[in-house]
Amino acid sequence: MLRSVEKEISKGEVIARRCSSFFYISDKITIGEAAELFLDNSHIDVLGVTDEDRLVKGIVLRNDLFSLIGQKFGRELYLNRNISEVLKEAPLIYYRRNTFSVIEEISSELNSPVNRYYVLVDDKNRFCGITSSRDLVFFLSDMMRREIKMTQSIHSSLVVKAIREESSSFQIFGAVMPAGDIGGDFQYCRCINNERWFFSLCDVSGKGLNAGMIAGAVSGMYAVYDFSKGLSDILKRINSHIYDLFGGEIFLTGIFFEVDELDFKIRLFDMGHSFLYILRDGRLYAPSTSKENMPLGVLPEIEPEEVLIKIKSGDMIIAFSDGLIEQTNISGEPFGQQRVLSFVSRYRNTPPEKIWKLIHSDFESWRMGNSQSDDVSMLIMKIK
Template identity: 40%
Template sequence: MMNTVQPLKDAPEPDIKNADDGFGGYYDESDPVLGRYVPRKQSGLVIARIAGSFFYVKNTITVSDLADALIGSEDVHAVAVVDEGRRVEGVVIRRELFDLLGKPFGRDLYTHKTVSSVMTRADSFRAGENIFVVSEEISPRLTLPVVTDYVLLTDDGRFAGIFSTRDMLIYLSEITRKDIQLARRLQMSMVKEELYETSERFSVIGSSAMAKGVGGDYYAFKRQDADNWFFTVCDVSGKGMAASLVTSIIGGMLSIYDFSAGTRHFVIKLNEYIYTTFESERFVTGVFAAFNARTGDINLIDAGHSYLYLYRDGRMTRINTRDDNVPLGVRSEFLPKGAKFTMRKGDLAVFLTDGVLEQTNPAGEEYGISRLAAVIEKYRAKGLKRIKDEILAAVGVHRA
């Protein structure tokens, strides 16, 4: 909980010479001007772990003595002003102090005054408070262009450090970076760089080339029995952690779903969960296809995706689906309409996300379906793995 620092006048004075604070830290006053609080090693998510300064100065020290001490300690950006009991009265910001002394007659006016004359009041937190509770309380100031400093106090109200909004932003950005790395590892475990299956009747390959962060592209195929397979390619709206969370949901539901109830039932249940969980803030376009390897029949549901193509007899054509289906997560009730087509020997069905066709070159031209068809035509006889590699390479060259 945040408080404005107020000196405690009536509390008993402790023994102050290199005294222990009662919590494992101690006060080092070997320097005649700058004292330093030496904390114990912090564990857990306490706010004290992000403190950027532990220096303090007694309220009897002169401005000139503090300025001289700071000149020799360039890494000290702020110091607390304390009384004899090390109870905080305010804060002196290094930059503000030297700006003040640099004004005309600044040193003449302040040099012999005590540091109390140049300190500013500062809000305070107990050093053991939770970082995320504190970050929520100061969140309005985290977006401001100016840096705000806060004082940390021991449980009995003595000085325990200073942290700033900059310290908080650095900590939160590091947490975010680590979370993104973890999310990326998890997503890569679900969305493989390559999956490949082959049999006497057909072959299928899937591939994902992730950006540096995490995103919402997802693909999977699952064998149901000797003849029947399920394929899906999805694209979650937006990027980042929220999008990767949705892909995790899709992957989790797919891994445990019993497809004896049919693809349509799976899509309806997936829509219900996404809509209820994200309340229309995230939606998913996707194609969900049931494939019978014996007959070549593909029954599919196109949920606002439409990046479905068939390469047949040297021509690339778009597979006609019911494009009036809305994406998943947009409406509470989703009653999808399906489409069907039959694969022939030599056919190649291609399901994509916009990350392939809408890649632009420096001139702003999209990669497009014609370039994709040209790659497939050129390498059709080389097999699916070669086609996949050449498509990714061609998209990379186009984008460069």
């Protein structure tokens, strides 16, 4: 009496691939016979009901059936009656429809705590299987898990955790400590030619997939960009890319600079980041511009303004993200900008990587087991 349709191997993301049951019964059997089938097949929660031509008449649910016959005198009243008396209607969906179009159509039902069933049919309305809102939620959850894993892999391959570079003119060290698996802080270093270098330290607003996606995309743009076109051009491209994707809801702050070792100059763009300092002759100062550059992705178009800095031997350039200075300890006190800058001043004759290790050690001691609340990044350059 228990029948099943053969599972069809379908190409593409069609709803037939989301079936959790292919079992059905005839509309001629009794309620008692259906109950026996459920008892013999504990893994089945729902059965399709069809006529002899496999045309769908409805569905019958295990729980509903046993609730009915479990009532007082239920067995006597219902066991010999036809199954049609307990049929439930269920929406019919063409089995080759795209899964995502179905999900969009029934999206409000996916939020319901009640598991809803849908009968899949062919072009002649013949039974092809049953799926449910729970099946589709599991599908979306699994898809999200796989996408997160893929994003983590791409993010890890594109976003470097540490930069160590040294030339005849400078030493530089950069570090990134994500707060989670996918972070929004990232850095980049590239030797443009024998005398020119490009560096950046960026912080994407928010966390998770969107932040990680932007971090990976921007790192990829750096890798293929022709830097002879200048930094302003790539900043405009990054701005357009982020704005087109998120319409100003997600943005990127960053420090972008090019070091020219021939004329000892730095061309600097501070795109709404602000945490950049130069240590010269024992004094710290923040470079200023005539106008404040907006973060990338806030406006559809930008005209970034650069700062030209003449560097000299002994100078240090320090940039860091807000995650470093805003981290609190168990008493709720922030690590603080002054604490970071004091370390830099005190150990200015120490190599950049050593300075970072000292700051990092103090940072970990400071938070005293309090969870890291945001991504942390820092870039330290020392001019020889």
